[in-house]
Structure formats: structure tokens, C-alpha cells
Amino acid sequence: MHSGLDLRGTTRRHPVTAAACAVAGAVIAVAVAAVVVFQPFHRAPPDDCSAGELTVAGGTDVSLNSQRRSLIEDWNGGDRGARPKARLTEVSPLSDQQHSQLKAVEESGSCAYDVLILDGPWTAGFAAGGFLRPLDDIGSRPPDTKGFFPKGLAMGSYDHRQYALPFNLDVGLLYFRDKAKRPATPDAWPDDRYTAQLGDYEGLTVNALEAVWNHGGAGLLTGTAGTGRAELRDRVQPALEEVAKRMTRSGSPLLTSFQLGYQEQETIEAFARGGDDLAMRLWPYAYRNLANEPGLRDGGRLRFTVAAPPGDTVLGGQTLAISRHSRHAADALALIEYLTGDEAQKRLYSCGGFVPARASVFGLPPEPPRGAAATGIRTCSQLLKDDPRTRNDPDNPAGEPDAMTPERLTTLADAIVSALAGARPRPVTEHYDTFSTTFRGCARKIFSGEAVDAGRFAAAVEASLGGRAATC
Incomplete structure (x- = not known):
């Protein structure tokens, strides 16, 4: 057994498989200065779909410091006008069971779920099955899709229509x-x-x-x-x-x-x-875990490096879609636009360990030229300090682990951007x-x-x- 932090407590199953260790219905992951407590998964769908609340359904929130849940809480406490509050319902932490459970609810015609968090390859199948609302079919205007990495945006497209927006991306490193x-x-x-x-x-x-x-x-x-x-x-x-x-x-x-x-x-x-x-x-999230492992640090130097692979790698990630049976489609779309906005995406990267869907998080255009370098990336502590809504967030009392400096976040971002150039989607099929x-x-x-x-x-x-x- 290696010395230092026990990696069984710091690592997590990745969103691509969304498999997290579950103990008595809750998961506790320790990452140096941050303690993440996951809520029990597979919360029962609401009985009354007319209630004034949006339900976001997906796998266990495995982001560091439960950033997905935190962002939804910010929506609830922020300036959302007359729009309803939202809650995150976690189904199984296992990818195949997630797919089965979400599909079963949609096949039943239930209006229990408003927003679905889908693995990228599932979007085509859910759209083909008639389970999703095309986003341009909601409200008076289609959603603003500018600023997303084009390959991420394509994950939410099926049969020439946009059924989902990318929540986060992934690439092999x-x-x-x-x-x-x-x-x-x-x-x-x-x-x-x-x-x-x-x-x-x-x-x-x-x-x-x-x-x-x-x-x-x-x-x-x-x-x-x-x-x-x-x-x-x-x-x-x-x-x-x-x-x-x-x-x-x-x-x-x-x-x-x-x-x-x-x-x-x-x-x-x-x-x-x-x-x-x-x-x-x-995947990119491993960089943070390894940077906090004492056995892989030599003073201020990391004893490993990260780079984009030569050739092609799989494009991963998750999308946010609206259930065909939702009774709050316009409000659900507003929530999706909030969760995929610039500020939310910055926090998902610096605080949560996810690859952002927006190039602007890295200070880059949507289609960066070859060799483009990321700029202006701030750490989790810097983001939380600047945001009055999260300045005293009890879920993030210590900010990000101190190993994730602006320089290391930038190094990781550069590897991600380079890998995206060779990222390919898995087969698009229902x-x-x-x-x-x-x-x-x-x-x-x-x-x-x-x-x-x-x-x-x-x-x-x-x-x-x-x-x-x-x-x-």
C-alpha cells in the first residue's frame, strides 16, 4: 500500500459511468481539505406534478463539494423572479441503472421529472423514443447556443434538432x-x-x-x-x-x-x-485527485504530468434535456440556461472538477485555434470569494484543495483543449x-x-x- 492519503477515499467513479461507492444510501468522499457528503440516491418521484417545483433527475452528484447540488441551491436562493425552485433527485449511481430508471419513468408517461441529466450517448435514444422536448419548441425563442464547444453542443442534437444543452464535457487524457x-x-x-x-x-x-x-x-x-x-x-x-x-x-x-x-x-x-x-x-478529473496525493508530490513539484493523447480520444460528457411530460417546460429551460451559463460552468470546473461545456471558462473562443492557451482561470476560493451568494457557503468552507493553483488549473485546461481537437463521439444511435x-x-x-x-x-x-x- 502506498503512503499518504488513501486514494479509496478520494477517488470517484466518473460521470461517464457515474458509478460511485454507495454506503447505507450515502457516499462520503474525502479530498484533503474538502469533505463531500452525497445525499441518498433514488429519491421517489413527486406524486403531484403540478406542485411549484422543478425536479432535476440524474445520477449521484459526484462533483467535488457537490457543486451540482450547490448550483441548484443557488438557483433557489438567487434572483429567479417568479420561477419555481428546483431540487436534484439522484437515481442509481450505476450508469446502466440510471439509464433504465430514467427511461422507465419517461416510458410510463409520468411528469415526475422536468430536467434529465443524460450521458451524451443516451440523448439520441431518448429523443428518438419521444421522451424529450426539442428546445426550440419551448417559449418564444430558441436557447442561446453561442459560446459552447461545438462538439459538446452536438451531443445534444438529434435529427437536426437541439434536444439538450451540454452540462459538462469529458475527454481522455x-x-x-x-x-x-x-x-x-x-x-x-x-x-x-x-x-x-x-x-x-x-x-x-x-x-x-x-x-x-x-x-x-x-x-x-x-x-x-x-x-x-x-x-x-x-x-x-x-x-x-x-x-x-x-x-x-x-x-x-x-x-x-x-x-x-x-x-x-x-x-x-x-x-x-x-x-x-x-x-x-x-479523464481530466483524475488530475485533481493525483495532485492531492502526497506520494506524487515532491515539495511544490508534482511527480507526474498530463497531456492530450496523440490521435483520437472519446468525447464524453453529460447533457441537460427537458422531459416531454414536464408541466414546467419554460421554467425548466430557464434552469438549464442558468446551469450552463458562464458563471455556473466556471464553478463546475474550478470547484467541481468537471470539464466545462463553454470555451469562455478557459478564456477561449468556441473553436480555439491549434495551440491556443487557456487564460484567466480562477481557483474555487477566488470564485467563491467574489460571489456574494457563495462567499459563506457551508458546503465549501475551505474552497478547493490547495494543490489546485491557477497554474495547475491552466495546465489541465490546456491539455483538455488540445485533446478536444481529437475528441470523437461514440456511435450516435438510439x-x-x-x-x-x-x-x-x-x-x-x-x-x-x-x-x-x-x-x-x-x-x-x-x-x-x-x-x-x-x-x-
């Missing part, structure tokens, strides 16, 4: 210990000195897609572009087999990640206690869950060294994109 080898080309990672998320969950889907894109399958299984059987057979499967070859050395971090089924928390722990030549693929389950099941067989028939692989993945369950 590479982390390196002091003596780790940096990949010079897209196909140079991961090598066997990487630790990654290779457990049987959405993290494996993400890592497998990145492997495909960077090992000969660029442009396949992404967005709305179709991928036929020939491409699946001749480019996708060989890309996965190429990565599988790097999992053959007994005891290598990459093989261990697969054999032990690492998710986000286990990946961070392995990186923190591993050797100085170790590398890691993970059957995404079926695809993800099938694709990662096939990837698991390939990574385990099993012989997988190329024709059967291609047929299974093609069928899953059309909503038909299949196996390799």
Missing part, C-alpha cells in the same frame, strides 16, 4: 510518471506500461473505441457515420487484436488492468502506487446500450486471447448498432 515513455504517434499507446479502464463496463467500450481509432480504424464507429461489415472485419477487429498483442507480458500494468477489471478508482490507485515509468489513460454491451463483450474475448471469427465479430457489432442483441 494521458498521465505520465516522471520516467514514463511519451507516445510519439497515435498507435504508440497503450503499450504494456499503461494502466487503463478495462473492466467489463462502459470504460472498456471507451478504451476499445480509442484503440480502434488509433490503430487503423480512424473514422469508424463514431458519430452518425455508418460502419459496414467489411470495415468491421478488416479494420476494427484487427485494431483490437493489435492492442491485445500488448497484453501478453505477465504482470504488465496493461494486462493487470484487464485481468483485474480496473475501473476508474482502481486505475488511479495503480498509477499512484506504481513505478516511475508508469503511464495512465483517464440503440447505444445494445451496441456498447455487444462491442465490449467482443473486445473482452479478443483481449483475453480467444480466437474470434472475423465474420461473426462483424455480424454481431453490425446487429447491435441496429438494436439487435448479439455475441461473438
Whole structure:
């Protein structure tokens, strides 16, 4: 066991999988000077939908200092005029259960939920199912979409209409210990000195897609572009087999990640206690966790660096959509615009650890030129000090951990912006869950060294994109 802070208390399952450790219906995460207490999840939907209150439904608030909940409380206590108050209802912390529970409520026709927090890949399915209101169908004007990163805005679009606004984004980043080898080309990672998320969950889907894109399958299984059987057979499967070859050395971090089924928390722990030549693929939130680990700090210097991967990475994040059955659609849209506004997005980044959906948080235009550097980023303490509504916020008594200086927040922002240039969406399909389950099941067989028939692989993945369950 490594010395210093126990990372099992500081790490969290990421929003992409939204899996957080749950104990007796509540989660307590300790991050140096900040203590985060999560409210019990899966609060029952309200019985009376005509009550003057907006309900925001999503997974457990895993942001540092519960910033999502804090922002909704600010809405309740702020200058919202005659608009109703809002509350955050947390369903399951597990991604697949979140999807099932939110979908079940919408399929029932219930008006219990007004605003839905959706993982980016789910938006198409919920829109296709008739569960969401197009945003331009509410009120007298469409929402202002200027200032968002275009790729984030695209997550909320389906069939040429905007059904949601991006709440936060995500991109894969590479982390390196002091003596780790940096990949010079897209196909140079991961090598066997990487630790990654290779457990049987959405993290494996993400890592497998990145492997495909960077090992000969660029442009396949992404967005709305179709991928036929020939491409699946001749480019996708060989890309996965190429990565599988790097999992053959007994005891290598990459093989261990697969054999032990690492998710986000286990990946961070392995990186923190591993050797100085170790590398890691993970989301941006890990930077803050690692910066607060004493074993990874040498005085004022961090014993690791972060950078955008060469080549392509998965675009992640969550969107805010309005339920088709909401009786408060106009007020729900106003709440979404508040939660995606500049000030709220600044707090989600500096205080909550989320990648903002707005480029302005980094002092940049929506489509930053290559090599653009972030500017003007303030720490959580600075933001809270300047805001009279949160100056004495009991949920944030110490501000952000002292390791997150303006310089480190800027370093992380620069890596994020660079990675966004190569970020690709997962397949946009109303059957995404079926695809993800099938694709990662096939990837698991390939990574385990099993012989997988190329024709059967291609047929299974093609069928899953059309909503038909299949196996390799």
C-alpha cells in the first residue's frame, strides 16, 4: 500500500459511468481539505406534478463539494423572479441503472421529472423514443447556443434538432510518471506500461473505441457515420487484436488492468502506487485527485504530468434535456440556461472538477485555434470569494484543495483543449446500450486471447448498432 492519503477515499467513479461507492444510501468522499457528503440516491418521484417545483433527475452528484447540488441551491436562493425552485433527485449511481430508471419513468408517461441529466450517448435514444422536448419548441425563442464547444453542443442534437444543452464535457487524457515513455504517434499507446479502464463496463467500450481509432480504424464507429461489415472485419477487429498483442507480458500494468477489471478508482490507485515509468489513460478529473496525493508530490513539484493523447480520444460528457411530460417546460429551460451559463460552468470546473461545456471558462473562443492557451482561470476560493451568494457557503468552507493553483488549473485546461481537437463521439444511435454491451463483450474475448471469427465479430457489432442483441 502506498503512503499518504488513501486514494479509496478520494477517488470517484466518473460521470461517464457515474458509478460511485454507495454506503447505507450515502457516499462520503474525502479530498484533503474538502469533505463531500452525497445525499441518498433514488429519491421517489413527486406524486403531484403540478406542485411549484422543478425536479432535476440524474445520477449521484459526484462533483467535488457537490457543486451540482450547490448550483441548484443557488438557483433557489438567487434572483429567479417568479420561477419555481428546483431540487436534484439522484437515481442509481450505476450508469446502466440510471439509464433504465430514467427511461422507465419517461416510458410510463409520468411528469415526475422536468430536467434529465443524460450521458451524451443516451440523448439520441431518448429523443428518438419521444421522451424529450426539442428546445426550440419551448417559449418564444430558441436557447442561446453561442459560446459552447461545438462538439459538446452536438451531443445534444438529434435529427437536426437541439434536444439538450451540454452540462459538462469529458475527454481522455494521458498521465505520465516522471520516467514514463511519451507516445510519439497515435498507435504508440497503450503499450504494456499503461494502466487503463478495462473492466467489463462502459470504460472498456471507451478504451476499445480509442484503440480502434488509433490503430487503423480512424473514422469508424463514431458519430452518425455508418460502419459496414467489411470495415468491421478488416479494420476494427484487427485494431483490437493489435492492442491485445500488448497484453501478453505477465504482470504488465496493461494486462493487470484487464485481468483485474480496473475501473476508474482502481486505475488511479495503480498509477499512484506504481513505478516511475508508469503511464495512465483517464479523464481530466483524475488530475485533481493525483495532485492531492502526497506520494506524487515532491515539495511544490508534482511527480507526474498530463497531456492530450496523440490521435483520437472519446468525447464524453453529460447533457441537460427537458422531459416531454414536464408541466414546467419554460421554467425548466430557464434552469438549464442558468446551469450552463458562464458563471455556473466556471464553478463546475474550478470547484467541481468537471470539464466545462463553454470555451469562455478557459478564456477561449468556441473553436480555439491549434495551440491556443487557456487564460484567466480562477481557483474555487477566488470564485467563491467574489460571489456574494457563495462567499459563506457551508458546503465549501475551505474552497478547493490547495494543490489546485491557477497554474495547475491552466495546465489541465490546456491539455483538455488540445485533446478536444481529437475528441470523437461514440456511435450516435438510439440503440447505444445494445451496441456498447455487444462491442465490449467482443473486445473482452479478443483481449483475453480467444480466437474470434472475423465474420461473426462483424455480424454481431453490425446487429447491435441496429438494436439487435448479439455475441461473438
